Amino acid sequence: MDAENTIAPFGICDENRFAMVLFLISEGAFFVFLIVAYVYFHGSDKTGPNAMNSLHPFTTGVFTLALLGSSFTMWRAEKSYESGRMGHFRSWLGATIALGAIFMFGQGREYAQLYRANVTVSRNLFGSSFFTLTGFHGLHVILGIIALSVLLGLALKQPRYPKTSAVRTIALYWHFVDWVWVVIFAVVYLWAVL
16 A cells, blocks of 8 residues: 555545645634634724725626636546546646636736725725735635646646645645635625625
C-alpha cells in the first residue's frame, strides 16, 4: 500500500487532504467570525454608505454564477483525472481557472465602482466589514487560481502528473472557497435587498 492510500484520521484517505481539511476548518472559523462581525455592524450607519445603497446584487450575482460554475468544472476535472482522460482534465481545469478569473474581474470591478463612490475600508463600519470579508475571500480565490494554475502547468508538462493527492486536495480547497461565497453572497448581497 502506497502513502497515497494510507488511512488518515476521520476516514480521510490521505494525509494531504486531512491537512487541508484541518486548514479549511480553521479558515471556516475565521470566515464565521468575519460574517458575524458584518452582521453585527449591518445597518449601524444609517446616513453613510451601506449594503442597500452601495451594492448591486444582480451584477454580483452574474459573477457569482461564474464562481459556482467553477465548482462544476472542477468536479468534471476531478472525474476526468480519475478516469485517466488527461486532455479533458486539462480542459476542465482551464475552464475552472477562467471562471475563477471572471469572478475576480467582477470583484475588482465592484471595488473600483465603490471606490469611485467614496465607499472605502476607512469610510465607515459597512466599508470596513464589507471589504474585510469580501477581500479575505478574494484572497482565497486568488490563491486557489494560483494553485489550479500550478496543477495545469504540471499536467501540461507531464502526461500523468500531478499526483492524485494534489488534484483532490486543491479541488477540496476550491469547493470550500466556492461554497463560502454562497454564504457571503446571501448575507451581504441578498440580505441587502430583503
